[in-house]
Amino acid sequence: MLLAWIRRRSLNSPKYQPKPLFVSNWSPVLSPDVIMLLRRLPSTAVSITTTALCWRYTSPYFFSTQPRFQSLNSLGCYPKLSLLSFSSASHISSEFADLLAEQYSKRGPLKPGLYLVGTPIGNLEDITLRALRVLKSADVILSEDTRHSGKLLHYYRIKTPLLSYHKFNESQREQTVLKRLRQGEVVALISDAGMPGISDPGTELAKICVDENIPVIPIPGPSAFITALSASGLSTDEFTFVGFLPKHAGSRKERLMASASEKTTQIFYVPPHKLRQFLEESSPIFGDSRRCVIARELTKIHEEGKRKKLFQLTSQREKLHS
Template sequence: MQKQKSFDSSSIGQLYLVPTPIGNLEDMSFRCINSLKEATIIASEDTRNTQKLLNHFEITTPQISFHEHNYKERIPQFIERLAAGEMIAQVSDAGMPSISDPGHELVEACIEAGIKVVALPGPTAGITALIASGLTPQPFTFYGFLPRKKKEQLEVMETLKSNQPTQIFYESPHRIATTVKHFSEVFGEERKAVVCRELTKLHEEYLRGTLAELRNYLAEHTVKGECCLLVEGIDGSEVSENTDLELSIKEHIEVLMNTGSSSKEAIKEVAKLRGLKKQEVYKEYHVD
């Protein structure tokens, strides 16, 4: 076990994970700006991209590149500097570090070395799109980018099609039409979904409908900008109907609990769906 007190006095340095705007520069918080100004260095996914942000807010802190192609080389360098008392601010091109972006390996290395890691709150595309999507906001699961190859993508979709939470994916504008087509084939045409593009920018747009409607629209229209794709989860009653004969009573209860039901509520629902007494279901659930 390790205990971290983020803001006590210490001679050792700290890693700050600083979110950056996903489009609108006004979403940059005062705390994020000050953290970038106070840092010894900024570890940037793309220094050219980050420099535009720094120039806008008159931040003169030097940068050093940190991305998927050089992180193994950079991490020992950063750990050495942090151990010497420096403060490093890590940023990705947009949004939160580590979420479909570089950063996780550095966080792991800092924790192993006993260096404090402080995350600042800020923009993240998935949650921003979710709350305006019209789909059930909780529970939800975040997947990020699906595999690009068709066979691998379809295999992943097959494992996700019976999940009940709303699912969040990232996709490029060049692949979104094909990905939605694959979802309609695996999840079914009537499943509701939302494509959100150009979040926080002037041309922000939400496309809401069934997977069939979105598939047909995207087959005829070209979209621009990085996309969030949100797909509704399978209906709880549908899961129950489909899994009565496939799942054990205990597994059936756990499926319902994963949607937010308490164990008491899940036991009652399973008993109702299976035509059993609650006491029978309760005993089965608590058998070791």
């Protein structure tokens, strides 16, 4: 059966307009069929399986278009946080910030170590209260892009110092960060979106900390490919997360052929400007009859989903790129 749809979220409530932190993207995910999921800023996620290639955008059908709550009373553990709702304002209210700070103080200080903190992949409401506490209490926050992450911290009135930490300066920063960790500081690591270390900086630093018996504490949060896969309708019992494909054409073809030989869902991240290339290269390897799912703007106002067979997507690649 072939399913195809594209929907946009039209939010009727003027208060439910989370400030868009991230530019639109495509993320592809692949399953025994294939899912393509357009991921954050410059990347897209795509996933392929041996049976079919599925293309789709995640639809509002899977996500409510209305605010889930106007207050945080329903959370139980924060009974005093009432009548506080998120909006398109540049930051939360000072009252909300004060109430959060009060709750933080009751829980005591964080133990020293490296905290891998998950951040929203598009919708500011998707950050957890635990993540906010860690970011507020840390001695320093390692950030992939300090200007980008600064928007998130400003929104939640967090004034913890930021230190740039990305793939181009990881090796230079490591000793500085390790020195601070050895001195007993609380160091938080965040990426531009999602969980650190998942196709983002953080893996090497976590490995070094483990080798030196420095605590590494994960603070769970959103993940683009898991979000897309969960709403794809494809098999989630087994899957392979491939991530970004190699830059070299030969290595890329080899990786695609390896994925095509597997029966489990295959998941790729594909930058928007390489979507056309992905379709043209994957079509002869996976076959035109395969289905592919592509998700765009996950968790954001214009969240979309579309599913078709690979040959149909290939013929529409110009439109999809736009």
